[in-house]
Amino acid sequence: MAQFPNAEADIVALASAMIAGYTAHPADFPSMDPLTDLVALQAALSGYQTAKTAQTDALAAAQVATEAKNLALDGLEDKMRDELKKSEVDVGIDSEKLEYIGWGPKAPPTAAVTPGQPRNLDPVVQGPGTLFLDWKPPARGSGGTVRTYVIERREEPAAGGEFGSWAQVAIALETEATLMDQPRGPQLEYRIKAVNAGGTSIPSNTAAVVL
Known part of the structure; x- marks a missing residue:
């Protein structure tokens, strides 16, 4: 069936x-x-x-x-x-x-505070190789002001097994992004990091998709 x-x-x-x-x-x-x-x-x-x-x-x-x-x-x-x-x-x-x-x-001058953790990453498949990502900013008071967001991806090998290493695939100034020409077929995982002069936040939740 x-x-x-x-x-x-x-x-x-x-x-x-x-x-x-x-x-x-x-x-x-x-x-x-x-x-x-x-x-x-x-x-x-x-x-x-x-x-x-x-x-x-x-x-x-x-x-x-x-x-x-x-x-x-x-x-x-x-x-x-x-x-x-x-x-x-x-x-x-x-x-x-x-x-x-x-x-x-x-x-x-004071040292910048690292941003808090981005929240509630939600992927929406929009078509072949196209993925819309939406997330929430760090909770108020959890860290410094976010200057930009880094979007990272890793993928599972075609034969299965351990996922590959995380790699940066895009950056965003807002809490959403549309990614084009993403790999089709393998299982993909995405996560978001918030960045400012003080450093990089803890990654968001991981979102898995297959395009």
């Missing part, structure tokens, strides 16, 4: 094959009513395809919006830094006056 697929792309492929087979050989499957059951199956597949297209469009729009926001934030930060530098010159030794604008004397 065949096993029902787990991967999203394989489920869609099976649905398409079922519809094609039921349509071409109705006499062999009398319990499949072409006017009700087959129409419902086709509608379910169409509903998935519509939702999939909407998800792809939403992800693209979110990426564009995130890039625009980050660009605007960079511009704001640059302008603020320029004005603060000029204000520090204006007040000279009277640095307490900087408190009027929400600023203050430069604090002595």
Whole structure:
């Protein structure tokens, strides 16, 4: 007996094959009513395809919006830094006056605190070789501010046995990433690390997938 697929792309492929087979050989499957059951199956597949297209469009729009926001934030930060530098010159030794604008004397340098552990890594297979990863940032108060996230992967050999070593495959500034051209066939494991000037966090939970 065949096993029902787990991967999203394989489920869609099976649905398409079922519809094609039921349509071409109705006499062999009398319990499949072409006017009700087959129409419902086709509608379910169409509903998935519509939702999939909407998800792809939403992800693209979110990426564009995130890039625009980050660009605007960079511009704001640059302008603020320029004005603060000029204000520090204006007040000279009277640095307490900087408190009027929400600023203050430069604090002595302190060692950066390593970020806490990223949480709840969740993989979603989006198609052949494509994987969407979503996770939560470290718990509040568990460590220093995250500067970037490192995405690592390892894979099980084709013959089975011990997994290979962890290797960096991508970085992310937000708590999500879409990975393209990932290996298809072997079991893969992914994990996330948070990084800042203080060091690298404990890895997140490990998420296993087969593409």
